[in-house]
Amino acid sequence: xxxxxxxxxxxxxxxxxxxxxxxxxxxxxxxxxxxxxxxxxxxxxxxxxxxxxxxxxxxxxxxxxxx
Numbered sequence: 843x844x845x846x847x848x849x850x851x852x853x854x855x856x857x858x859x860x861x862x863x864x865x866x867x868x869x870x871x872x873x874x875x876x877x878x879x880x881x882x883x884x885x886x887x888x889x890x891x892x893x894x895x896x897x898x899x900x901x902x903x904x905x906x907x908x909x
Contacts, residue, residue, distance in 0.1 A: 847864050848894065851898070864894050868888055868890070868896065883898040885901060
């Protein structure tokens, strides 16, 4: 499979990338990752970089439950 036919995906707390077909939408990739146990991407922001690279990042800021 050529490199441009798949996503290279980076998720929090994992150093090696995950590869999924580029025929999926970003939300389908997110759903598949959550279903595979990568629950950290459920509320993460996603950045699409050149070369079909998806990088999920934890949302910054917020109160994290404090009042």
